Amino acid sequence: MPKYTIVPGTEVPQTPFYYYDLDLLRRTLKTAADEAGKYGYRIHYALKANVEPRILAEIQRAGLGADCVSGYEVRCAVENGFAPQQIVFAGVGKSDREIEYAIRAGIFAFNCESLQELEVIDELAAKQGKVVNAALRINPNVQPDTHKYISTGQSESKFGISYTEVDAALAKLHELEHIRIVGLHFHIGSQIRKMESFAELARRVNEIAEWFESKGVELKHLNMGGGLGIDYGDPDAEPVPDFAGYFRTFRDNLRVREGQTVHFELGRSIVAQCGELITRVLYTKTTAGGAHFAITDAGMTELIRPALYSAHHRIENLTAEADRQPRPTGLYSIAGPICESSDVFARDIEFPESRRGDVLSIRSTGAYGSIMASNYNMRPIAPSLFSDGE
Numbered sequence: 301m302p303k304y305t306i307v308p309g310t311e312v313p314q315t316p317f318y319y320y321d322l323d324l325l326r327r328t329l330k331t332a333a334d335e336a337g338k339y340g341y342r343i344h345y346a347l348k349a350n351v352e353p354r355i356l357a358e359i360q361r362a363g364l365g366a367d368c369v370s371g372y373e374v375r376c377a378v379e380n381g382f383a384p385q386q387i388v389f390a391g392v393g394k395s396d397r398e399i400e401y402a403i404r405a406g407i408f409a410f411n412c413e414s415l416q417e418l419e420v421i422d423e424l425a426a427k428q429g430k431v432v433n434a435a436l437r438i439n440p441n442v443q444p445d446t447h448k449y450i451s452t453g454q455s456e457s458k459f460g461i462s463y464t465e466v467d468a469a470l471a472k473l474h475e476l477e478h479i480r481i482v483g484l485h486f487h488i489g490s491q492i493r494k495m496e497s498f499a500e501l502a503r504r505v506n507e508i509a510e511w512f513e514s515k516g517v518e519l520k521h522l523n524m525g526g527g528l529g530i531d532y533g534d535p536d537a538e539p540v541p542d543f544a545g546y547f548r549t550f551r552d553n554l555r556v557r558e559g560q561t562v563h564f565e566l567g568r569s570i571v572a573q574c575g576e577l578i579t580r581v582l583y584t585k586t587t588a589g590g591a592h593f594a595i596t597d598a599g600m601t602e603l604i605r606p607a608l609y610s611a612h613h614r615i616e617n618l619t620a621e622a623d624r625q626p627r628p629t630g631l632y633s634i635a636g637p638i639c640e641s642s643d644v645f646a647r648d649i650e651f652p653e654s655r656r657g658d659v660l661s662i663r664s665t666g667a668y669g670s671i672m673a674s675n676y677n678m679r680p681i682a683p684s685l686f687s688d689g690e
C-alpha cells in the first residue's frame with residue numbers, strides 16, 4: 301500500500317504512528333542519484349532528517365554517503381552500513397569526544413566551522429597519530445528564500461567561518477600538521493524552493509574558490525550543502541522533488557575544475573514526502589468565539605515543525621475519504637493534546653466535518669518529523685510502520 305489509506309474491514313493500528321511509503325522513497329532516491337550522476341555529482345544524505353534504520357538501509361543501498369552533524373550520527377551511519385570513507389561530519393559545536401570518535405572511525409572529512417575547531421581537531425588527530433581531512437565551512441552570506449529559523453548562510457548566523465576570517469584560517473592551516481585541507485563546504489539553509497538562491501550560492505562559491513586557488517590551495521572537493529525544498533502544500537503534485545532543476549542549476553552556475561568533485565548534503569528532499577503521521581481525533585469542540593477544534597492524539601511531541609516554524613503540512617481526514625457518504629466541510633483547527641498553546645497543527649482550514657475516532661494523515665512528515673520527537677508530558681515515542689507491512 302503506498303499512501304496510507306483505510307481499508308474497510310481492517311483495523312487501524314494504535315495511533316499515533318509514522319507511516320513510510322518505501323516505493324516513493326526508492327523512486328526519490330533513484331531520481332536523485334540519476335540526476336546527480338548526470339554531472340558526476342555525489343550526494344551525502346543528511347542523517348539529521350530521519351534515521352529510521354529501514355530508511356537508512358534504502359539510502360545506503362542507493363549508494364549515497366552520509367552527512368552527520370554529531371558523533372552520535374557518525375556512529376549511527378557506521379552502524380547502519382555506511383563506509384567511514386563515505387561519511388562527513390559537520391556541526392558548529394563538535395565536542396572533543398565526538399571528534400575523537402570520528403577520527404578513530406576514519407571518516408572521510410570534517411567540515412570545520414571555526415578557527416578554534418581547526419586547532420582542536422589538529423590536536424586530537426595528533427594524539428591519535430593521524431592526519432585528517434578537513435573542508436572549511438565558509439559562510440557565504442547568501443540570503444535564501446526560506447524561514448529565518450532554517451537559514452544558515454548569512455553573515456549574522458552562527459554557522460561556518462566568516463568570509464572576513466578566511467585569511468586567518470589559511471594562515472592557521474599552514475601551522476597545523478595534522479589537518480589536510482581537501483575542500484570547501486557551504487550550506488545556506490533548508491526548504492529552499494527558488495533555484496535562484498542556489499544559483500547565487502554557486503556564483504559566490506566561484507569567487508571564494510578562486511580566492512583560495514589564488515593562494516595556492518588545491519580544492520579537491522566542493523560541498524554545496526543541502527536545502528532543496530519540497531511541496532508541502534500539495535505533496536501529490538510533486539511527490540519527487542525537482543532534483544533535475546536543482547542539479548542543473550549548479551551545472552549552469554558552478555565552475556568545476558578538472559578532477560574536482562562536487563558534493564551535496566540533501567536531507568528533506570530525500571525523505572520528507574515518503575512519510576505521514578497518522579493520528580486519531582480524540583475530541584471535537586467549539587470555542588465561545590465559534591472556532592471548531594479537532595483535538596488529535598498526536599501533538600508537537602510527534603511533529604514540532606508547525607509549533608517551531610509555523611510550518612504548514614497538508615492534513616487529510618482519511619476516515620471521511622473512506623466514507624460512502626460525502627461529509628460537509630467547515631473551518632477547523634487541528635490541535636494536539638500537549639499542554640502548550642502552540643501545539644496546533646493548523647488553524648481554520650477548510651476540512652471535512654470531523655468526529656471522534658476519525659483517522660487523520662499529516663503529510664510530508666518523513667523529514668524532521670520523528671527525529672525531532674520528544675517525551676514532553678512523558679509521552680512515548682511514536683512507532684514507525686512501513687508500506688510493505690512491517
Ligand SMILES: Cc1ncc(COP(=O)(O)O)c(C=O)c1O
Pocket residue numbers: 346349367390452487489490491525526527528565566567568569
Ligand atoms: C550543514 C547542513 N547540511 C545539510 C543539511 C540538510 O538540509 P536539507 O534537509 O534542507 O536538505 C542541513 C540542514 O539544513 C545542514 O545544516
Ligand SMILES: N[C@@H](CCCC[NH3+])C(=O)O
Pocket residue numbers: 348450452490491605609667668
Ligand atoms: N528541522 C528543520 C530544518 C533544519 C535543517 C537543519 N539545519 C525543519 O524541520 O524544517
